[in-house]
Amino acid sequence: MPIRGSIDRIDEQFLEGWAVDDDHPTAKLAFDVLVNDRVIGRFIADSFRQDLKDADIGGGECAFSFAMPPFFGKQDLANLRLRFADSNLFIVLPTPRPAEAAVAPTTSRFGGLWLDRADWMDRLSAKHRAGKLSDAMAVRLFQFARDGYTVFEKAVGTRLIERLKGELDQFWLNPPEGLLIETFEPDGAMRYLPPDARWRHGRTKLLDIFAHSELARQVAAAPPVVEFLSTLFEDAPKAFQSLNFHNGTEAPMHKDTAYVKVDGNPLALAASWTALEDVEAGTGELEYFIGSHRAPDFLFGGISKWMENHAEDNPAFLESLHRDAETYGHNRGKFLARRGDVLVWHADLAHGDAPVTRVDRSRQSLVTHFCPSGLEPFYRRTSQHATLTEHGCSFVSQYSPVGGNGRIG
Ligand SMILES: O=C(O)CCC(=O)C(=O)O
Ligand SMILES: [Fe+2]
Incomplete structure (x- = not known):
């Protein structure tokens, strides 16, 4: 076999190695990189590597280093394929290391939790029979699997909420160092700024207050919510x-x-x-x-679960959610909460x-996104601020160390 080569690195950032046709060492080999059967890039194995020259392989000029697109997730490796350019000759890659869930039969091809697997009902039942789930938790998980959300009434005490609101008022007047808002005020352009009280009542959010507020950590990590998430994540x-x-x-319907x-x-x-507050x-x-969490994946750029590399598809994505709702009969629900109620989606x-x-009425809320503590948000590739574990939950922020600076109130 005159063609020889090696894959020396394959991960979410690079595909590297070398390839040479010994019968035609000066005719360089070209390859297509595919994800979900779509070509995402091409390269030619013609770069110089001293170790290859030393080994007398292709005169040393047969290496390649292909950079994955930005926002290429580890999960996408499971769907990566390599072939000789413009052919149907595929190269057997070293087994990519997909997350276990990414290869399990989950509703989404990009992964999921145990409750998203095709056999979720069997797993739920087995956990219940083994005494690992109370009746109430089993019912809640069933509802969550069916509807895509669950509500915890009065999960957070009134006193704690009022204390947090008092602290928020202080933060707007005298912000701790590093606290940021994301605002679309005054002109619709998105900006990240330190809190500026002029924009509090507009299209504005305070970001990651849990990094600055122990009260916010207590509210986000309300015991029934932590118990539920720990069961859902198995972590x-x-x-x-x-x-x-x-x-x-007025955020549009999105996932x-x-x-x-x-x-x-x-x-x-x-x-x-x-x-x-009451809503x-x-x-x-x-x-x-x-029930919309069980609809088929929308594929950004034909390949990705993430929008960021394919922002031009965002309008079609948002539109698809309304079409799915019609197709699959997803009724519209509303969360008319009382103060202290929590909805987990x-x-x-x-x-x-x-x-x-009702522009005269506020609608104060705290929204928190969670993942299992064994995983990392994508931003941790580039942002490594100190984290903290408290109330059975760990806290990490893209913007500042958690618990580390500038507390007031
Ligand atoms: O406006 C809201 O409360 C929803 C916020 C939201 O969709 C999110 O943070 O993911
Ligand atoms: Fe959202």
Whole structure:
């Protein structure tokens, strides 16, 4: 066999190795890289490597180093294929290391939790029979698997919530160092800024207050929520992104998996919506399509669960959720919460804000995104701030160390 080669590195960042046709060592070999049967790139094995020259392989000029696209997740490796350019001759790759869940038969081809597997009912039943789940927890998990969300009434005490709101008022007046808001005020352009009280009542969120507030960590890690997430994840939860809203922001129906990226298993994600006050209809209350977490994957760029490499597909994605709702009969639900109620939603539940018709009324809430503590949000590839574990939950932030600086109040 005159063609020889080696794959020396294959991971979410690089595909590297060498290849040579010994009968024609100057005619360089070209390859196509495919994900989900779509060509995402090509390369020619013609780079110089001294060790290859020393070994008298192709004159040393037959190496390659292919950089994966940005926002290429570990989960995408499971669907990676390599072939000789423009042929149907595929190269057998060293077994990519997909997350276990990514190869299991889950609703989404990109992974999931045990409750997303085709055999979830058998697993739920077995856990229940083994005494690992109470009756109440088994029913809750069943509802979550069916509907894509579950509600915990009065999960957070009134006193704790009022203390947190007092602290938020302080944060707006005298922000701790490193605290940021994301705002679309005043002109619709998105900006990250230190809190500026002028924008509090607009299309604005406070980011990751748990990094600065022990009270926020207590609220996010309310015991019934931590218990549920630990059961769902089969691991302690890790809070890795939170948003505080003062008002509804009229966010369109979306699925968090497109934007909130968990590396290796994009479906190993859940979020909580904690009402910091009673929520009235018309204030931009949280809405969702019941059961939408079980609809087929939307493929960004034809290959990805994540939007970021394929932003041009975002309008079609948002539109597809309304079409799916019609096709599969997902009814619209609303969370008209009382203060202290918490709704936990599935990674792939379509949700958004109802229109704001009562501009005089606030709708204060804390939204927290969680993954299993054994996994990392994608941003940890580039942001490594200190983390903290408290109340059975670990906390990591993209923007600042958790618990490390600038507490006030
Ligand atoms: O506006 C809301 O409360 C929803 C926020 C949201 O969708 C999210 O943070 O994932
Ligand atoms: Fe969301």
